[in-house]
Amino acid sequence: MNLQQKDEKYIWHPYTHQKDRLPAIPIVKGDKALLIDEKGNKYIDAVSSWWVNIHGHGNKFxxxxxxxxxxxxxxxxxxxxxxxxxxxxxxxxxxxxxxxxxxxxxxxxxxxxxxxxxxxxxxxxxxxxxxxxxxxxxxxxxxxxxxxxxxxxxxxxxxxxxxxxxxxxxxxxxxxxxxxxxxxxxxxxxxxxxxxxxxxxxxxxxxxxxxxxxxxxxxxxxxxxxxxxxxxxxxxxxxxxxxxxxxxxxxxxxxxxxxxxxxxxxxxxxxxxxxxxxxxxxxxxxxxxxxxxxxxxxxxxxxxxxxxxxxxxxxxxxxxHKVLKKIENIITHHQKFFRKLQGFEKKEFIKNVRQCGTIIAFEVCTSEKDNYLNNISKDFTAFSMKHGIYLRSMGNTIYVMPPYCITSGELKKIYSVIVGFLKKYIEEKARA
Ligand SMILES: Cc1ncc(COP(=O)(O)O)c(C=O)c1O
Missing domain, CATH: 3.40.640.10 (Type I PLP-dependent aspartate aminotransferase-like (Major domain))
Structure with missing residues (x-):
C-alpha cells in the first residue's frame, strides 16, 4: 500500500465528507507559499493552511x-x-x-x-x-x-x-x-x-x-x-x-x-x-x-x-522583517482584483464582493442554497488544484487568504485561476 492508500485505510480527516471522498494528497515539503506533493507538484497555499501560516512554509528561522x-x-x-x-x-x-x-x-x-x-x-x-x-x-x-x-x-x-x-x-x-x-x-x-x-x-x-x-x-x-x-x-x-x-x-x-x-x-x-x-x-x-x-x-x-x-x-x-510592506502589497493586489470581480458582480454571476485586509471573498451565484454544503466547492477545489493553487471554498463562498510571504506573481496566478473557474462555470451554465 502506498501512503495515500494507507491514509484512506487508517485516517479520518476533519471537515471532510467521508462518502466518495477524494484521496488525500501526500504533501512532503513546504517552501514559502508553496506546498509540494510526493510527485513534485507544487500548489500555492492560497488559504494559509487553514488561516494559520503567515511567514510561509519551511521557515528556517x-x-x-x-x-x-x-x-x-x-x-x-x-x-x-x-x-x-x-x-x-x-x-x-x-x-x-x-x-x-x-x-x-x-x-x-x-x-x-x-x-x-x-x-x-x-x-x-x-x-x-x-x-x-x-x-x-x-x-x-x-x-x-x-x-x-x-x-x-x-x-x-x-x-x-x-x-x-x-x-x-x-x-x-x-x-x-x-x-x-x-x-x-x-x-x-x-x-x-x-x-x-x-x-x-x-x-x-x-x-x-x-x-x-x-x-x-x-x-x-x-x-x-x-x-x-x-x-x-x-x-x-x-x-x-x-x-x-x-x-x-x-x-x-x-x-x-x-x-x-x-x-x-x-x-x-x-x-x-x-x-x-x-x-x-x-x-x-x-x-x-x-x-x-x-x-x-x-x-x-x-x-x-x-x-x-x-x-x-x-x-x-x-x-x-518588513511584514507590513508585504501586507500592503497583498492589499494593493486584492484591491485590483476586487475591481475585476465587480465586473462579474454587475452581471450577477457572483455577489457580495468584499475585502478586509489580506482577505478577499465573494459568493458564486448558483441554483443551490448559499451555504457550506453548496456543491460548487468540490469542482472549485479540483479546478484550482489542477492549476497549481490550493483554494478551499466554504460552499459557494470563495476567498483568498494568503501567507504574507506570497509574491505578486503568485497572487496574480491565484486571481487568474479564480477568473478561469468563473468563466468556465458561466459557460457551462449557459450551455445547460
Ligand atoms: C475566530 C475563530 N475562533 C476559534 C477558532 C477555533 O480554532 P481551532 O481550530 O484552532 O480550535 C477558529 C477556527 O477557525 C476561528 O476562526
Missing part, C-alpha cells in the same frame, strides 16, 4: 529556534514551573495587545482559548458574588471552535446541527450594520444585568462565511456593552497578527475588549498554541483565600516550550 529549544526543554508541567519562552512571549504580547491586558493564560488552540475565555467570564461573576448574570451574547454566524463550549457560543448551523440539544443557551444578535444599533440596544437592555459576557469575532466572521462588518459599528456596540458592565471577549484567533491589515482587529476600535483570544498565526502557523489574555480586574476576582475561586482549567501541554518558542520567533519575524 522558526525551525532553528524550535530545534535549539528542543535540545534544552521540550515540555514541562506548567503548574508550579515556568520557562523562558512562556514568560518572554507573555511579556511581548502584553506590550502589543489592543487593550489593558495584564495576564496571559495559555492553552492548546483556538477552541480552547475561547473555552477558557467564557469560563473566565462566567466564573468572574460567581467569584464577585453576582449570581444574576447567566446569559452569554454572541453574534449570528459566529464561529468560536468545535469543542462543546465553543460550539455553544457559535451559530446554530451546519457545523453544530447534530449537537444542538446538548449546547447551552446563548442570546444571538445580529452584527451591527450602521442601521440596527437601536434594535441591538433594545435587545441588550432587555437582559440588562443578566449578561455575563459578549463574545465576538471583530470585523471578520471567518468560518461563518468570511462575513465582514465595520469597526465604527462594532465600536458603537462595544460602548453599549461597556455601559452595561458586560465583559467583552474579542476572539482574534483568526484576525490577530495583521490578518485585517493592523496588528489586531481590535486596533481599529476605540473600545477595547476585557478578554482576548489568540491562536492560528500566533506561532507563525507552525505549532498549536492558544492564548487567553485578561485585564487585571478579571484576574483579581480569582485571587482569594477561598480556594473554590480558582480557575480549574489546564491542559497537559499548557505553554509547551516549543510552541512558545515558535511564537516568540514568529514575533521577531513580524517586527523585523
Amino acid at each position: 522558526i525551525a532553528k529556534k524550535i530545534y535549539e529549544q528542543a535540545k534544552k526543554l521540550q515540555q514541562v508541567i506548567f503548574t508550579g514551573f515556568t520557562h523562558e519562552p512562556a514568560v518572554e512571549l507573555a511579556e511581548k504580547l502584553l506590550k502589543v495587545l489592543p487593550g489593558d491586558f495584564s495576564k496571559i493564560f495559555y492553552s492548546d488552540d483556538g477552541s480552547t482559548s475561547t473555552e477558557v475565555a467564557i469560563k473566565m467570564a462566567i466564573q468572574y461573576w460567581k467569584n464577585v458574588g453576582d449570581s444574576k448574570r447567566n446569559k452569554i451574547i454572541a453574534f449570528h454566524n459566529s464561529y468560536h471552535g468545535d469543542t462543546f463550549g465553543a460550539m455553544s457560543i457559535s451559530e446554530r448551523g451546519i457545523y453544530t446541527f447534530a449537537f444542538q440539544d446538548k449546547l447551552f443557551d446563548v442570546v444571538f444578535i445580529n452584527t451591527p450594520d450602521g442601521k440596527n444599533i437601536e434594535q441591538l440596544k433594545n435587545e441588550i437592555k432587555k437582559y440588562k444585568d443578566e449578561i455575563v459576557c459578549f463574545i465576538y469575532e471583530p470585523l471578520l466572521q471567518g468560518a461563518g462565511g468570511m462575513l465582514m462588518y465595520q469597526p465604527e459599528d462594532l465600536d458603537q456596540l462595544l460602548s453599549l456593552m461597556k455601559e452595561e458592565q458586560i465583559i467583552c471577549i474579542a476572539d482574534e484567533v483568526l484576525t490577530g497578527f495583521y490578518r485585517t491589515g493592523k496588528f489586531f482587529a481590535g486596533d481599529y476600535m476605540k473600545e477595547k475588549a476585557d478578554i482576548i483570544c489568540l491562536s492560528k498565526a500566533l506561532t507563525g502557523g507552525t505549532m498549536a498554541l492558544g492564548v487567553t489574555a485578561c485585564t487585571q480586574k478579571i484576574y483579581d476576582a480569582f485571587v482569594s483565600d477561598d480556594k473554590t475561586k480558582t480557575l480549574f482549567h489546564g491542559h497537559s501541554f499548557t505553554a509547551n516550550p516549543l510552541a512558545c518558542t515558535a511564537a516568540v520567533a514568529s514575533f521577531e519575524l513580524i517586527q523585523k
Whole structure:
C-alpha cells in the first residue's frame, strides 16, 4: 500500500465528507507559499493552511529556534514551573495587545482559548458574588471552535446541527450594520444585568462565511456593552497578527475588549498554541483565600516550550522583517482584483464582493442554497488544484487568504485561476 492508500485505510480527516471522498494528497515539503506533493507538484497555499501560516512554509528561522529549544526543554508541567519562552512571549504580547491586558493564560488552540475565555467570564461573576448574570451574547454566524463550549457560543448551523440539544443557551444578535444599533440596544437592555459576557469575532466572521462588518459599528456596540458592565471577549484567533491589515482587529476600535483570544498565526502557523489574555480586574476576582475561586482549567501541554518558542520567533519575524510592506502589497493586489470581480458582480454571476485586509471573498451565484454544503466547492477545489493553487471554498463562498510571504506573481496566478473557474462555470451554465 502506498501512503495515500494507507491514509484512506487508517485516517479520518476533519471537515471532510467521508462518502466518495477524494484521496488525500501526500504533501512532503513546504517552501514559502508553496506546498509540494510526493510527485513534485507544487500548489500555492492560497488559504494559509487553514488561516494559520503567515511567514510561509519551511521557515528556517522558526525551525532553528524550535530545534535549539528542543535540545534544552521540550515540555514541562506548567503548574508550579515556568520557562523562558512562556514568560518572554507573555511579556511581548502584553506590550502589543489592543487593550489593558495584564495576564496571559495559555492553552492548546483556538477552541480552547475561547473555552477558557467564557469560563473566565462566567466564573468572574460567581467569584464577585453576582449570581444574576447567566446569559452569554454572541453574534449570528459566529464561529468560536468545535469543542462543546465553543460550539455553544457559535451559530446554530451546519457545523453544530447534530449537537444542538446538548449546547447551552446563548442570546444571538445580529452584527451591527450602521442601521440596527437601536434594535441591538433594545435587545441588550432587555437582559440588562443578566449578561455575563459578549463574545465576538471583530470585523471578520471567518468560518461563518468570511462575513465582514465595520469597526465604527462594532465600536458603537462595544460602548453599549461597556455601559452595561458586560465583559467583552474579542476572539482574534483568526484576525490577530495583521490578518485585517493592523496588528489586531481590535486596533481599529476605540473600545477595547476585557478578554482576548489568540491562536492560528500566533506561532507563525507552525505549532498549536492558544492564548487567553485578561485585564487585571478579571484576574483579581480569582485571587482569594477561598480556594473554590480558582480557575480549574489546564491542559497537559499548557505553554509547551516549543510552541512558545515558535511564537516568540514568529514575533521577531513580524517586527523585523518588513511584514507590513508585504501586507500592503497583498492589499494593493486584492484591491485590483476586487475591481475585476465587480465586473462579474454587475452581471450577477457572483455577489457580495468584499475585502478586509489580506482577505478577499465573494459568493458564486448558483441554483443551490448559499451555504457550506453548496456543491460548487468540490469542482472549485479540483479546478484550482489542477492549476497549481490550493483554494478551499466554504460552499459557494470563495476567498483568498494568503501567507504574507506570497509574491505578486503568485497572487496574480491565484486571481487568474479564480477568473478561469468563473468563466468556465458561466459557460457551462449557459450551455445547460
Ligand atoms: C475566530 C475563530 N475562533 C476559534 C477558532 C477555533 O480554532 P481551532 O481550530 O484552532 O480550535 C477558529 C477556527 O477557525 C476561528 O476562526
